[in-house]
Amino acid sequence: MRVYNFSPGPSMLPLPVLEKAASEMTDAHGSGQSVMEMSHRSKDFKPIIEKTETLLRELMDIPANYKVLFLQGGASLQFSMIPLNLGAAEQGEVKKQAAYIDTGIWSKKAIDEGAKYLDARVPASSQDRAYRCIPAAPAPEKTDAFYHITLNNTIVGTKWASIPETGAVPLVADVSSCILSEPLDVSKFGLLYAGAQKNLGPAGTTVVIIREDLIGQAPSWVPAMLRYDIHAAEGSLYNTPPCYGIYITGLVLEWVKGTGGVEAMGRRNSDKAALFYNYLERSTMFRSPVEKASRSLMNIPFVPVESDETRRKDLESRFVKEAAAAGLINLAGHRLVGGMRASIYNAMPVEGVEALINFMEKFEASHV
Numbered sequence: 001m002r003v004y005n006f007s008p009g010p011s012m013l014p015l016p017v018l019e020k021a022a023s024e025m026t027d028a029h030g031s032g033q034s035v036m037e038m039s040h041r042s043k044d045f046k047p048i049i050e051k052t053e054t055l056l057r058e059l060m061d062i063p064a065n066y067k068v069l070f071l072q073g074g075a076s077l078q079f080s081m082i083p084l085n086l087g088a089a090e091q092g093e094v095k096k097q098a099a100y101i102d103t104g105i106w107s108k109k110a111i112d113e114g115a116k117y118l119d120a121r122v123p124a125s126s127q128d129r130a131y132r133c134i135p136a137a138p139a140p141e142k143t144d145a146f147y148h149i150t151l152n153n154t155i156v157g158t159k160w161a162s163i164p165e166t167g168a169v170p171l172v173a174d175v176s177s178c179i180l181s182e183p184l185d186v187s188k189f190g191l192l193y194a195g196a197q198k199n200l201g202p203a204g205t206t207v208v209i210i211r212e213d214l215i216g217q218a219p220s221w222v223p224a225m226l227r228y229d230i231h232a233a234e235g236s237l238y239n240t241p242p243c244y245g246i247y248i249t250g251l252v253l254e255w256v257k258g259t260g261g262v263e264a265m266g267r268r269n270s271d272k273a274a275l276f277y278n279y280l281e282r283s284t285m286f287r288s289p290v291e292k293a294s295r296s297l298m299n300i301p302f303v304p305v306e307s308d309e310t311r312r313k314d315l316e317s318r319f320v321k322e323a324a325a326a327g328l329i330n331l332a333g334h335r336l337v338g339g340m341r342a343s344i345y346n347a348m349p350v351e352g353v354e355a356l357i358n359f360m361e362k363f364e365a366s367h368v
C-alpha cells in the first residue's frame with residue numbers, strides 16, 4: 001500500500017510518473033536501454049532534455065531572454081553560485097554588496113555563503129518574530145548587485161504574499177519548495193533556482209532560470225563548474241548532467257501539463273491548504289504558529305495548544321508515531337523548530353489532506 005508522505009523533501013512523486021518510469025525502466029522509447037545507461041550526448045537523450053526544458057518554459061511562461069539550466073549540487077550550491085556569478089569581485093577589486101532578506105534557516109544559509117564573496121547586507125529579517133511572518137521589504141540600494149529572497153520558507157511555513165519591487169536591481173529567489181505550485185511572473189526576477197526534490201522530481205537535479213544579461217559576470221577565478229556562462233554555453237552539457245533526474249522531471253512536467261497546468265495546480269493547492277488551515281482554526285488541540293498573511297500553501301507547521309512542555313512533547317511524539325502507523329508519514333517538524341509539519345506539494349492529492357484531517361479529528365477525540 002502506498003502511504004501519504006508529508007515529507008518536506010525528498011517528497012511524493014505523482015503515481016502516474018512512477019508507473020511510467022517503471023514501464024520504461026529497461027527499454028526507454030525503443031532504445032533498448034534505460035535512461036540511466038544513455039550517453040548524455042546521444043540522440044536518445046537529446047530529446048529528453050529538450051522536452052524537459054520546453055515543458056518548463058511552457059508551463060512557467062519563461063520569456064525567451066532567460067536560460068534554463070539543469071545543474072547539480074542542490075539549492076545549497078546556488079547559495080554559493082549566485083554570489084560567485086552575480087556579485088563577486090575580481091582579485092584586488094573592491095567588494096560589491098548584495099541585499100538578502102532573512103526569513104528563516106534557508107535564507108540564513110544563503111546569507112552565510114554570500115558573505116564569503118561579497119558584503120551581504122540584511123536590510124530586513126523576521127528572526128525577532130521567530131520567522132512567523134515575512135517582513136516588509138525595503139527598497140534596494142542602487143549598488144546592490146542583487147536582492148535575494150526565499151519565496152517559500154519550507155521549515156517555518158511562510159511565503160511571500162507579493163513579489164517585492166526591486167527596480168533595476170535583479171531579484172533572485174529560492175523557489176525550491178514552491179516552483180510550479182501556483183502561477184509566478186518570471187519576468188519580475190533576474191534568477192530563480194530550485195532543488196528538484198520537492199515539486200519537480202528526484203534529488204540531484206537543480207533548476208536555474210536566469211536572465212541572459214546576468215550571465216558572464218563571474219570573475220575569472222571562479223571555477224568552471226560553478227560558472228553560469230559555461231553551463232549556459234554548453235546547454236547544461238558541460239559535464240555529465242543528472243540525466244535520470246532530468247528525465248523524471250520531464251515526466252513530472254508532463255503530468256503537471258496533463259492535469260491542467262500551473263493555474264489549475266495553484267487552485268488545487270489553495271483548496272488543499274485552505275482545507276487544512278480551516279481544520280487548524282477549528283481544532284482545540286492544534287494550531288498554526290504562522291501569521292495569516294504569510295502562510296505557505298506547501299508547508300504547514302502545526303503545534304499542540306498544550307502549554308506544559310513535557311505534555312506537549314509527549315503529545316507530539318505520540319501523534320507522529322500513530323499517524324505513521326495509519327499510513328501518514330513524515331509529519332515531524334524540522335529538528336530546529338520542533339512541532340509538526342505537513343508538506344503538501346503538488347503531488348499530494350486532496351485525499352491525502354483529507355485523510356490527515358480525518359486522522360487528526362479522531363486523534364483529538366481520543367485524547368481529551
Ligand SMILES: *Cc1c(COP(=O)(O)O)cnc(C)c1O
Nearest residue numbers: 074075076106154174176177195
Ligand atoms: C530544501 C531547500 C533547500 C536545500 O536544498 P538542497 O537541494 O538540499 O540543497 C534550500 N532552500 C529551500 C527553500 C529548500 O526548501
